[in-house]
Amino acid sequence: MKSGMQALVYSVRLTVVLKFFGQLNFGLAALTLVPLAVSIISGDYAISIRYMAVIGLFFFIGNGFSRFRAPRRIQTNEAMVVTAIAFFSVLLSCLTR
Secondary structure, eight states: OOHHHHTTSSOOOHHHHHHHHHHHHHHHHHHHHHHHHHHHHHTOHHHHHHHHHHHHHHHHHHHHHTTSOOOSOOOHHHHHHHHHHHHHHHHHHGGGO
């Protein structure tokens, strides 16, 4: 078997994926603070409420999922799953407009 395909042989450990996804949600919540600040400064309070809801959701998910125990090393296939879920999470957060 080729070494590039060997990374996809192992199954994905759900606790590892959820833990790292939870940690990414903290980062997404922090990054969403910038548009929230701009919307508050510009006086667009309707969108500010939506940004606060998104930040709260990211923080809630991050707080819950980052408590899982996971090994220090992450497999390549688990990293790909976390990346795919993070892209969908960012996409859903953009639907607040």
